[in-house]
Amino acid sequence: MAGALIAAPATSETLTVSSWGGVYQDAQRALYFTPFAEAFGVTVLEDEFGGGVGVLRAQVMSGTPTWNVVQVEAEELTLGCEEGLFVPIDYDLLDFGPEDFIPGAATECGVGTIVWSKVLTYDANRVDIAPESWADFWDTDTWPGTRGLRRGAQYNLEFALMADGVAPDAVYDVLRTPEGVDRAFAKLDELRDSVIWWQAGAQPLQMLAAGEVVMSTVYNGRVTASNRTGGTDFRVVWPGSIYAIDSWVIVEGTPNVDTAHAFINYTIAPERQAQMPEFIAYGTTVTAASDFVPEEFAADLPTTPGNIEQAIEFDTEFWVENIESLTERFDRWAAR
Template sequence: MSKTTIRTAALALAALTLGAGSALAQDLTITSWGGAYQKSQDEAYFKPYTAKTKIKITQEEYNGEISKIRAMVESGKTTWDAIDVDAATAQQGCDEGILLPIDYSKFGGKDKFVKGSTFECAVPTIIYSTIYAYDADKIKDGPKTIADLFDTKKWPGKRALQKTPFGNLEFALMADGVPVDKVYEVLKTKEGVDRAFKKLDTVKKDVVWWEAGAQPPQLLASGEVVMATAWNGRIFGANKTDKRNFKIVWDGQLQDWDLWAIPKGVKSLDATYAFLQFASSPEQQAEQTKYISYGPALAAATPHIAPDILKDLPTAPENAKTALANDPVFWGDNGEELRKRFNTWLAQ
């Protein structure tokens, strides 16, 4: 074989190797929460994106531990390209510098998303809510307002509340007459916190505390409680899968977000942004609502949602009239102190 032939073959091999490396660099590893939620992402985002681009998506699962993201970044071995995070992780990860700032110009600007849902280091994907519900087979003309959750005279019986100050303090203030747009303003004061706990005192002896998302539907189904706070998707799932007749009370719902974040040291920033742009299209966000009852964070997605699906989403105009948006900065600043007080209150 001549030197020229050998050189040509070597160059060809190098080109093939480089090409293979580029293709592999485009493959993505995306981490989310598992379960029905990640299944909805698979149907709405992962499978369609692979079909469109031929880019392989490897899925991983976690339980929201920021420690896993931190350890990966600090080791210099970032293997996750995009991560589905909650609001608290989006805020903390940005403050710690382990999540990259988002270039919102790639999505047409922040105003394309539902007001209040955008974060510096995470782009919103879905909106879900903590609500309360009752069994319409057991209560024919059921409660309708957040105040009814605390009215044990009109609605006697046990209530299931999540074992955390988050949500319960907001619900207590709204039930006590604080306007939605003033809740966090009041909660930032000592008097406001005292007022919230005083309202919780009125139902404390009637509360069954839950800690896992599967518990509220179970408690309602067994008749152990007459009302239960829950994540709206859990109630929808019980109705759809188990043929329950649980009714959601949307008044005073506490809305929260899940968001896509990009960890520092990501191996292919351009490829990750390309996926996030796809996942942030109105059509794909509307597609996800076919598989799970969470609202799209992209405002333009709503017109693409069928009316029979929209009615069950927290973002439906009729359901969102009195919605309160979670303030992750407030909880980041005050969460530890409020959790201590809540635990002390529980023990009293």
Template sequence: MKKLLALSTALSAVALSASADVTVMSWGGSYATSQIEAYIKPYTAQTGVKVTMVDADNPATPVKAMVEANNVTVDVADVEYADAIRLCDEGMLETIDPAILPAAPDGTPATEDFLPGALTDCAVSTIVFSTVYAYDTTKFPEGPTTMADFFDLEKFPGKRAMRKGAKANLEMALMADGVPAAEVYSVLETPEGVDRAFSVLDKIKKDTIWWEAGAQPPQLLADGEVAMTTAYNGRIFAAAVSEGKPFQTVWDGQVFEYDLFVIPKGAPNLEEAKKFLAFATDTQRLADQAKWISYGPARKSSASLVGLYSDGKTEMAPHMPTNPDNMKNALPSSYEFWVDRDAELNERFNAWLAAN
């Protein structure tokens, strides 16, 4: 009986130990590296809890599939804002009480320290990222400077690459066509505005490669397959600064938004997931992530702690989407717009893509 009891206790300990591990799903590439360095390694060092990172082209898609199948294998996922709102509305995510989030170093509550809109019922923002476009300076020494230039194949010949989807592409097309950033969504809310955006995309459709994973755009540029590409700003920064690629970011017409951590409904290690999420979104950790990639932290108190890149010499501030010089013609992505219209506009986008 004693042996049975001992065996049972040992097995319970193993089960408890195994259940304490955390699995985080993110976007891969240099972005995942920044999270591993800033969040995961320090968390494991401090707690002894093993954190595993898994990659997805867009984590919202597998999260929805897992919850619907009642087979959730990840504890925390990194998603875009409109997806966080939609998944929460559909009951796919755990609610997150902001009381679990640490205050700023000066005692300011998390609810006041995060940037406006950065906390939602089911999600906690980590970064401000931007969809921009970039080009190879060896192909265009003088360089394009405006969003209109991206769509101008005569002035700047060569293949383009864009994300395979409606979001950001439609907004950029309208800005290229002269719509001021402040009016983009009011124009896109009309059938005529959507037609106008697609007619701009028509100009470059036959010369465009469509990417799906964030690591693809810098690779397409590096391989010489395209002369310009839309991309997440941090991926271009990483390729240019870490790898010395001759890439230049064009900030005109950037579309910026939050990325957020969520906990899928039915996460296997819910309590440990909450602890990890609270740790990863504290002031220091969000500032630390900016040492590894050029995304702005979602907490006000983190801003003053952002300094040099991990190379010890590159000032990060000029490479942030939120730098004043980069915000002169910038568009905040409207999650309200995309929560309501994502399915409809992507259906149209896919039909447009399939048509000759």
């Protein structure tokens, strides 16, 4: 069990953890990286991951990966596990087994760390009428100005269909048809001249704060963190949001697999994981952790009943099957 690992890492050992940067990684540093390093006598180095299986594949193919533990999104977890890019998780080295996690959070190659949503956000100080839907996001007459979207097909095709009137619970049924894909790209055509594409998770709120965009897609937790610590008045539009689970993975070729497991185990302690919503509003993955989340923070979480009922779950199966073809089409579309 994990308790036997507490004294295991040598003091000279280094663990490199790659996550998503910005205020979220600041929270991870405070809750996980620094205290774990102190408790284990390990040097924890950090890097930032911008997404994409290709980066992870290159790490493994190098034979000497510079990353040991990485936080990945659902489709990267599935694809990377299928390709053998990740070390299978040994749940005997963790204090919690698959039965102790919410559905989908404990898998062969990954341990869920947060539940997050991709949402519509806007600066309440810069709009006279509050947008309420993806149709409003596309309405450049009522809300003139530029929009922020993360570059890529994922999420944007779903948002485009909802903007075009598709009911949230029908989005993936429509997107599974050639006509649905055409419809989504046609809707993106309407907005293409009004978009600034972002990649790093910190960018959308930076653009909002600077007035570069009127509204943007964003990871929900960053909105709450900015409002709490930065004095901003960014608002989240929950209807039509898409939620997913991010997981810790151990990169194949990592020499210190036991230490990587020890780090993951440290982060999933319920009382510790329940502190994350105090920093940034992401839901917990260990079932017991929800009992420790202070009530005043629960309302901002994507897992809160009133929020999740208006959302749809990211369809990992769809994107694993279609990621290459739709990414190629998106790249051709964006390059036109």
